[in-house]
Amino acid sequence: MKIPLQAIVIGGGLGGLWAALRIADAGFPLQLFSLFEVKRSHSVCAQGGINAVLDTKGERDSVRQHIIDTIKGGEYLANQPPIKSLCEHAPGLIRTFERMGVTFSRTSEGILDQRLFGGVKNRRTCFAGASTGQQLLYGVDQQVRRLESLGRIEKFEWWEFLSLLQDADGTCRGIVAMDLRSLEVRAFPAEVVVLATGGFGQLYAPKTTTSTNCTGAAASRCYQQGARFANAEFFQFHPTAMLGNDKTRLMSEAARGEGGRIWVPRNPGEHRPPRSIPEGERFYFLEEFFPAYGNTVARDEAARAIWRVTRQMGLGIGGSDRVYLDLTHLDRGFVSKRLGAILDIYRKFAGTDPLNAPMEIFPAAHYPMGGLWVDFERDASGGMRPGSPSNQATNIPGLYACGECDYAYHGANRLGANSLLSASFSGRVAGESAVSYLKGLVRDSAVPSERMLRAEVERQTAINQAFMESDGPENPYRLHRELGELMTSKVGVVRTNPDLEMALEELQRLRERLRSVHLGDSRTWANQTLAFTRQLRDMIELAMAVARSALERDECRGAHYKAAFKIPIPDGTFPGDPEYEDYRMRWKTNNDRWLKTSVAEWTPDGPRIRYEEVDLSVYPPTDPRDYR
Amino acid sequence: MNASLDHIHFLLRRLHSLFGLIPIGAFLTFHLWENSQSRFGADHYNLEVVSALQEMNYLPFIELFVIALPLLLHAAYGLAISGQMRAELSRYPYARNRFYWLQRISGIGILAFLLFHVGTTRIQGLWQPAVRDDLYGHMQTLLTDPLVFGLYTLGLLLSVFHLVNGLSTMAIVWGLTTSAQAQRLFGYLCIGLGLLLGAIGIHGLLGFLP
Amino acid sequence: MKEWIHLRIRRQDGPETPPYWQTFRLPYAPDQNVVSVLMCLRENPMTTDGRQVEPVAWDHNCMEEVCGSCAMSINGVPRPSCSALIDDLEQPIVLEPLPKFPVVRDLLVDRARMDAGLRRVKAWIEIDGIWDIHEGAPRISPAEWSASYLYSRCMSCGCCMAACPQFGPQSDFIGPAPLAQVRLMNAHPTGRYDKTERLHRIMASGGLSDCGNAQNCVRVCPKEIPLTTAIGELGRQTTLQSLKDLFGQG
Numbered sequence A: 001m002k003i004p005l006q007a008i009v010i011g012g013g014l015g016g017l018w019a020a021l022r023i024a025d026a027g028f029p030l031q032l033f034s035l036f037e038v039k040r041s042h043s044v045c046a047q048g049g050i051n052a053v054l055d056t057k058g059e060r061d062s063v064r065q066h067i068i069d070t071i072k073g074g075e076y077l078a079n080q081p082p083i084k085s086l087c088e089h090a091p092g093l094i095r096t097f098e099r100m101g102v103t104f105s106r107t108s109e110g111i112l113d114q115r116l117f118g119g120v121k122n123r124r125t126c127f128a129g130a131s132t133g134q135q136l137l138y139g140v141d142q143q144v145r146r147l148e149s150l151g152r153i154e155k156f157e158w159w160e161f162l163s164l165l166q167d168a169d170g171t172c173r174g175i176v177a178m179d180l181r182s183l184e185v186r187a188f189p190a191e192v193v194v195l196a197t198g199g200f201g202q203l204y205a206p207k208t209t210t211s212t213n214c215t216g217a218a219a220s221r222c223y224q225q226g227a228r229f230a231n232a233e234f235f236q237f238h239p240t241a242m243l244g245n246d247k248t249r250l251m252s253e254a255a256r257g258e259g260g261r262i263w264v265p266r267n268p269g270e271h272r273p274p275r276s277i278p279e280g281e282r283f284y285f286l287e288e289f290f291p292a293y294g295n296t297v298a299r300d301e302a303a304r305a306i307w308r309v310t311r312q313m314g315l316g317i318g319g320s321d322r323v324y325l326d327l328t329h330l331d332r333g334f335v336s337k338r339l340g341a342i343l344d345i346y347r348k349f350a351g352t353d354p355l356n357a358p359m360e361i362f363p364a365a366h367y368p369m370g371g372l373w374v375d376f377e378r379d380a381s382g383g384m385r386p387g388s389p390s391n392q393a394t395n396i397p398g399l400y401a402c403g404e405c406d407y408a409y410h411g412a413n414r415l416g417a418n419s420l421l422s423a424s425f426s427g428r429v430a431g432e433s434a435v436s437y438l439k440g441l442v443r444d445s446a447v448p449s450e451r452m453l454r455a456e457v458e459r460q461t462a463i464n465q466a467f468m469e470s471d472g473p474e475n476p477y478r479l480h481r482e483l484g485e486l487m488t489s490k491v492g493v494v495r496t497n498p499d500l501e502m503a504l505e506e507l508q509r510l511r512e513r514l515r516s517v518h519l520g521d522s523r524t525w526a527n528q529t530l531a532f533t534r535q536l537r538d539m540i541e542l543a544m545a546v547a548r549s550a551l552e553r554d555e556c557r558g559a560h561y562k563a564a565f566k567i568p569i570p571d572g573t574f575p576g577d578p579e580y581e582d583y584r585m586r587w588k589t590n591n592d593r594w595l596k597t598s599v600a601e602w603t604p605d606g607p608r609i610r611y612e613e614v615d616l617s618v619y620p621p622t623d624p625r626d627y628r
Numbered sequence B: 001m002n003a004s005l006d007h008i009h010f011l012l013r014r015l016h017s018l019f020g021l022i023p024i025g026a027f028l029t030f031h032l033w034e035n036s037q038s039r040f041g042a043d044h045y046n047l048e049v050v051s052a053l054q055e056m057n058y059l060p061f062i063e064l065f066v067i068a069l070p071l072l073l074h075a076a077y078g079l080a081i082s083g084q085m086r087a088e089l090s091r092y093p094y095a096r097n098r099f100y101w102l103q104r105i106s107g108i109g110i111l112a113f114l115l116f117h118v119g120t121t122r123i124q125g126l127w128q129p130a131v132r133d134d135l136y137g138h139m140q141t142l143l144t145d146p147l148v149f150g151l152y153t154l155g156l157l158l159s160v161f162h163l164v165n166g167l168s169t170m171a172i173v174w175g176l177t178t179s180a181q182a183q184r185l186f187g188y189l190c191i192g193l194g195l196l197l198g199a200i201g202i203h204g205l206l207g208f209l210p
Numbered sequence C: 001m002k003e004w005i006h007l008r009i010r011r012q013d014g015p016e017t018p019p020y021w022q023t024f025r026l027p028y029a030p031d032q033n034v035v036s037v038l039m040c041l042r043e044n045p046m047t048t049d050g051r052q053v054e055p056v057a058w059d060h061n062c063m064e065e066v067c068g069s070c071a072m073s074i075n076g077v078p079r080p081s082c083s084a085l086i087d088d089l090e091q092p093i094v095l096e097p098l099p100k101f102p103v104v105r106d107l108l109v110d111r112a113r114m115d116a117g118l119r120r121v122k123a124w125i126e127i128d129g130i131w132d133i134h135e136g137a138p139r140i141s142p143a144e145w146s147a148s149y150l151y152s153r154c155m156s157c158g159c160c161m162a163a164c165p166q167f168g169p170q171s172d173f174i175g176p177a178p179l180a181q182v183r184l185m186n187a188h189p190t191g192r193y194d195k196t197e198r199l200h201r202i203m204a205s206g207g208l209s210d211c212g213n214a215q216n217c218v219r220v221c222p223k224e225i226p227l228t229t230a231i232g233e234l235g236r237q238t239t240l241q242s243l244k245d246l247f248g249q250g
């Protein structure tokens, strides 16, 4: 009897659910794994919106412009054919979301409304109130539930992916996963696996806007089993995240856009409440550093300025990392009307009202551009060839990656509202590729050798065993806190090579210390500490890839900033001026050296970094990015 | 078969709800009016009001099918429903939650009251014709006992509350009031109705006292 | 200024084992919420009387009240713990697992019944497939949109279910959250096509009529979802539906 070819999707965010829908639609039996109910995935956190050129605002917006904005936003570091396909398919994806019942905000005519979002000139961002990610995820979640009720998708919620099953030749033949309740470790043979496990903001905890489950552990596990990890050094920091000991919460840029001012007391020992500090003793540093833009300066510049003031000048509020984001000088009615959603979040989580006292904010790790390396096949039109089994394929045959855990669409910096799009699009493409891969298989059995299954289950069980029995002085949660502090201070907004070298040594030590961890929980039922410690182990491996990639890249590009290698635009010069042309030459030379994808490969002695050409066939870099 | 008949659960619940209003609620309203005639003395009550009713055609039929049976059905099903309740009044001290609880508790209270009340009036009258001939006198004897008077007052208030609160939830069940505001406004209307019915009832009770 | 945060936590080692209580004391810090305190606690889970115990198991993810993971009973009331600020809570803070749902361990519960409810009422739009049909959904007026948007924010936290006196192991009542989703789906221009089917599903035992209008649900819902309005509207829809069933054609 022929056993139908089995597919597995790991991850129930936007990426994973799109992949699952695509595969199940093609009729292959599908198992969907998630750490928790899929509708609780991190995708729900996205508030802002999702980009797609619908051109309904009379601005002559074009897909071409969306492509260019995305390429330039990422400082040319992303392969361009996938970006081309991404932008071309965006309107179709939005239409499909709409059919699923996603409650996109409407114009008075009843069609989708669009708004302006960071970094672009046209209104091209669809949104659903202030909860776009949640609405999009629920749209696909509902469709998955529909197929589940038809028996076409089988969900494994509360199961954690631990490792890949691999043939002797490295081909992926399924996964090993752990039931987070019974702690049962079980092998799930499959012919194709799609990984959609999200980002790794938790490397920077608690100074991150991401959910506590965004550990990157799953991607790290694949990386340790031979998958390449690309552009790991590129991590977007959001300049305005609100205080929190558990995590920092995103404060939309709108607060600055509507007239919010950022400042710190000039006196580092200041003890007075902020509103009683006289104007003259306030340091409005963005306005001083960037006279032309003031508080509305671009995200990365703002983040670096805050970094400089708090970490280098030591002027953070009360010696902390925080600075004030002040709305109190604005008209209360105006602020309430324009920034209602932000005010609500701040009131809810800080317990104080931004109308009465300035908010306290700090730059936080927001979005990793890097992720598992994935392939694509270019077609004659210059985009991705539809249906090619190479699209979204990792270097491990049979393993695909999509969503925030791949590296493909954002280059050195992500354009706002492009990641919900890339997660959805890449999910659908990965699903399609998985289907092509399955159809192209000559094997007809989903059952790999019994011995291989047993060996991998035993290996994973042994790791559990070792952690359960380990008895040393280290506490996993405290180690995680240390990891977050280390990454934030040494591999954060502003980087230097000595810092990065130190970080790598420190990571090595953390790795050692994890060996003498004490779980403090010996139960074999729903042992969260065990699961967490396993994740921590893999987070440290991933952190090394991030730090190593950052160390090796000696330039400033997008979110990766090393002041020592900055090539500034000479002040007051413009194209044509000899000084500017000289700058352009230096920029070009730098590109020749560094406009390359960095690819990390895991070795027991730490990551090894290689560089790979970027496909620039759609819009080659001729001019430097210039936001003046 | 017909889809709604497949969902007998739904029809039963709606029937229960409907019975609460018609005929039971209607009967109660009428009954309280009837008893409020006590104020005009024994003769008026016995001769004009009660005997007019007692001489109605098909009376036993009406009593059985329009009053007793619906009441029994409503009560029986109501008891079954009440079994599902897990009200936690101290956790959720909201008015609607208290009313929800009281709706069920009052239902049980009414049941107890009715056993006593109907037993000592209509049922007793079956073999003691004297009771039926002078209901006014009979009620007067009963109600001069403070304990019985108290029981009646309680039974009355529970019934009135149960009716008017039932009315306000009925409006939601049947989809008359949907918005929170409509539900609140209709709630006030029901409170008003309750006060009126309560007053009529008390008035009637007092009318029996010597 | 307070110096300590006092916690009283109801613990349970597994679904079948009896619950027990433990008290903890942590140094006070500003800007804390219940999740951040539990995070501090797990680094050093020591009871007030100095016993080292296992870290408390509980569920959390987004930390901004949008994923619905972290609901539990806090001082007797079900609510998300990430948005429960310590400064607003009376001490000792009493934490219990979200009522009505089977306990997995400590404050971790199994909300599979919510998912089953959503499946039961067909809380989705029947689309042909996830491919692009080069057309979106029909237009939706801003007024309709804003009414529906309210319901689309339900994050399945289960607070409303926990507070509902009709919901629990004693009954098969589906609970308010899935009902509100029926309201949402029935209003969508194509979701409407399956309205009859959804209504029939909530007309069955355990459906809409098992709501007793206690209205706790709407009081505890952290997302302020107008559950009782949905229940009223569904009351209307089912009334008309049954009339149609009984007296209309088919």
Ligand SMILES: Cc1cc2nc3c(=O)[nH]c(=O)nc-3n(C[C@H](O)[C@H](O)[C@H](O)COP(=O)(O)OP(=O)(O)OC[C@H]3O[C@@H](n4cnc5c(N)ncnc54)[C@H](O)[C@@H]3O)c2cc1C
Binding pocket: A010, A011, A012, A013, A014, A015, A016, A033, A034, A035, A036, A038, A041, A042, A043, A044, A045, A046, A047, A048, A049, A050, A051, A132, A133, A159, A160, A161, A162, A196, A197, A198, A199, A209, A210, A211, A213, A214, A217, A218, A250, A366, A367, A402, A403, A404, A405, A416, A417, A418, A419, A420, A421, A423
């Ligand atoms: C605060 C915030 C706001 C944002 N706003 C926007 C915005 O406005 N616009 C925009 O475009 N983007 C935004 N983003 C980015 C965007 O939300 C994410 O990039 C996107 O949702 C990622 O989706 P995903 O499917 O890749 O992963 P996720 O949604 O993170 O899902 C990951 C899934 O993987 C599962 N998983 C992980 N590990 C394992 C394992 N080991 N075993 C089994 N399952 C596992 C999890 O259970 C989960 O289901 C925002 C991000 C943040 C942090």
Ligand code: HEM
Binding pocket: B028, B031, B032, B035, B063, B067, B068, B114, B117, B118, B121, B122, B125, B135, B139, B152, B155, B156, B159, B201, B202, B204, B205
């Ligand atoms: C206000 C105080 C009340 C008084 C004075 C009163 C009086 C009476 C009397 C005199 C009878 C006997 C009628 C007869 O035998 O023909 C009767 C019957 C009855 N009463 Fe009341 N009643 C009161 C309140 C209530 C209440 C609150 C209820 C609850 C719904 C109720 C329900 C009934 C019923 C069901 C019967 C039997 C009716 C029949 O079958 O004819 N009564 N009542």
Ligand code: HEM
Binding pocket: B016, B017, B018, B019, B020, B021, B024, B025, B028, B071, B074, B075, B076, B078, B079, B081, B082, B103, B104, B106, B107, B108, B110, B111, B114, B159, B162, B163, B165, B166, B167, B169, B170, B173, C209, C211, C212, C213
């Ligand atoms: C005798 C015992 C009685 C019991 C046990 C009882 C029980 C109940 C219960 C539990 C409900 C709530 C149903 C729901 O909300 O789903 C209810 C509703 C109602 N009852 Fe009664 N009842 C009794 C008598 C009466 C009487 C005497 C009246 C009239 C005065 C009455 C009128 C109503 C009404 C109008 C409703 C509203 C139904 C709805 O909400 O749809 N009941 N009853």
Ligand code: SF4
Binding pocket: C153, C154, C155, C156, C157, C158, C159, C160, C161, C176, C177, C180, C220, C221, C222, C223, C224, C225, C227
């Ligand atoms: S309706 Fe409100 S309380 Fe109920 S599950 Fe949804 S969000 Fe939670």
Ligand code: F3S
Binding pocket: C163, C164, C165, C166, C167, C175, C176, C210, C211, C212, C213, C214, C215, C216, C217, C218, C227, C228, C231
């Ligand atoms: S609390 Fe329960 S009884 Fe109904 S109104 Fe809400 S569902």
Ligand code: FES
Binding pocket: C059, C060, C061, C062, C063, C064, C065, C066, C067, C068, C069, C070, C071, C080, C081, C082, C083
């Ligand atoms: S952690 Fe997501 S709702 Fe609290």
